Amino acid sequence: MEKRVTFKGWLLPLCLIAPQVVISAVFFFYPAGQAVWQSLFIPDPFGLSSRFVGLGNFEYLLGDPYYRSAFVTTAIFSTLVTLTAMVPALFLAVLADRLVKSAGVYRTLLIWPYAVAPAVAGVLWLFMFNTRVGVVAWYLGQLGYDWNHVLNEGEAMGLVVVASSWGRISYNFLFFFAALQAVPRSIIEAAAIDGARFWRRFFTIVLPLLSPTTFFLLVVNVVYAFFETFGVIHTITSGGPQQATTILVYKVFSDGFVGQDLGSSAAQSVILLVVVGLLTVVQFKFVEKRVHY
């Protein structure tokens, strides 16, 4: 007897996969193809004509110090965002997991920031740290610290990192909390009887058991830091000062739509596509090996 369900016709299967194929084609394959195609041309300054240059755009980019510094900026930014979004989330989840009374209230409150759209979160943080009217900037001034992220590169980076991570803490918290609840109580009790106190138990037993969740969140957060932080950066610093917060995605936007250099912008998106593909492969190949138990 045939165990698998099989379809004889070809029309029904085609109809069933068609929506997915159409969506992928319209929103991924077509634009990606366009990007690859456009990356081979240079448009004139007015956008009226374009000239085929082969791999000239890529050649120029790889020799461009601004582009190379955007790579470094992206590496720093995504590392900081991933850490800032994951470490406090795990800490809060551990605390919430220990709660007995009104755990539900804390949980709900901790999840709220996730409901705020990234661009709105960016504006909120921008107002708080605004050099002239920001509440936090004013208090820092009272303490004798002259906050100015418009001029200071480190402060600008710090602010976009915090603004980008803030909402993600909630998201990560939710996953860590669920994973913590899934750790069998008796294993924790066994470790307690074996003599391990709370933090020792956490690092030797709980954290290893959380590793599948941690790995998943690592991938998701790196991808978030690469692509979805555009709104935050655009509202707070617009990539400044001195391109200190211009990450690769932001550079694609500013070179393409502000600088009107569509060829270079397309070449950058192609490079970005390759980088993220490689990053994902590396993560699954090497990090996941240490995750299974």
Next chain:
Amino acid sequence: MATVDLDNIKKRFGNTEVIKGVSLSVQDGEFIVIVGPSGCGKSTLLRMVAGLETISEGELRINGQRANEREPMDRDIAMVFQNYALYPHMSVAQNMGYGLKIAGLPKPEIAAKVAEAAKLLQLTDLLDRKPKQLSGGQRQRVAMGRAIVRAPSVFLFDEPLSNLDAKLRVQMRLEIRELQSKLGITSLYVTHDQVEAMTMADRMIVMNAGVAEQIGTPLDVYERPETLFAAQFIGSPSMNVIEAEARDGMLHFADITLPAPSGITGPVMLGVRPEHLAPDPEGPIEMQVLLAEPLGANTLLHGRLTSGAGFTASLPGVHRVAPGEGALRLSIEAGNMHLFDAKTGRRIG
């Protein structure tokens, strides 16, 4: 090596009292089994000894010293959990050595102790495996190994055999008992299985609804159950209990009259173990047999008395009874009758 004393231990969850005052003195090296149905509080009692639940009232003493406020790790105990609670990301050797590593022992010493325990439990070939690569019985052994490498004063077992199949359970029962007497470590063992309790215990506590119904050796409890509950919980098949009336030195029930112990009058509960009944054409008890369960060595006969009350007899050898086939007369020795107060359920004779 330790004694454990429970002095009127109580546990409350909010307003509900789940352990209503249990007192017990465990001698050094004794094997105590806590037995009872689900929800009777036996696991809670064990967890209070382990320090995993707080004690609401009463005092726990380990080696004569108050241990109520001590953390689990400071009580010098080891526990074997029902689901084994092995650390899934560690090998068998790491699982067994975890406690020693926490205690800060040097590596060679840990390895030596683990190897010794592994040899005792026939785990030597499995030391590099992860828990998920082991069978149920092997996991059980690893959990035991983790408990014994630390050489604790007290072993606590929380239904350690209930996840094993019947045959393995009988084998592990023997192994645990052998190991315990070899090591001479004071043990508390929780189970809902009365056979485990009978076969393993030096003494057992029969628990029901948060109360210790009886504490005694298995044979004590079997031969002289102090309460109706203990009488029915221990022994298989369980004891027949019949409502009876004692008057003029005789017991009356269902057209049957038996001599009663002196000094008892009024309504009583009569307990008769199925295996104490003997077929006797002149016997006073008449039973309509409805069903026979041949077990080989003996046969269980289920039926009704003339009053309609259910009744079971266990007779040696094979008895073939066709369904609905007539009556069987049985007799019982006076010494094998148990009388309980009809209201309180306490033993009266």
